[in-house]
Amino acid sequence: MLHNLSPMDLELLIKKVVKEVLVEPSKEHLNEKPDELLTRDDACSLLKISKTSLWKWTKKRKIIAYGMGNRVYYKRSELMESLARIN
Numbered sequence: 001m002l003h004n005l006s007p008m009d010l011e012l013l014i015k016k017v018v019k020e021v022l023v024e025p026s027k028e029h030l031n032e033k034p035d036e037l038l039t040r041d042d043a044c045s046l047l048k049i050s051k052t053s054l055w056k057w058t059k060k061r062k063i064i065a066y067g068m069g070n071r072v073y074y075k076r077s078e079l080m081e082s083l084a085r086i087n
Contacts (some may be wrong), residue, residue, distance in 0.1 A: 005012075034077035037066070043074040 015049070016058045038046065044054050045051075058065045058072075063082045 019076060034075075034080075036076045037073040038079070040072055040074075040077055046076070046079060 040051060040054060046049055047054070049057075054063075057063045063074065064078050066075070
């Protein structure tokens, strides 16, 4: 498939793929609502952690949880704020 591409076409193809992978997903974060309530599963997916870690961080008050009945929710904006900068 690449044998028929000119160097210019290959460059354009690479730029297109890089844009799709790097630039477009970052735009998705702009459309997210900062005060959106997330379930435990959603919070774990966002932070890429296990439910055990989420529970431990909640108990240590590193992150704030909200409840309604027997359901637990987290605010997206507070989860993002709780991330500490390393350097």
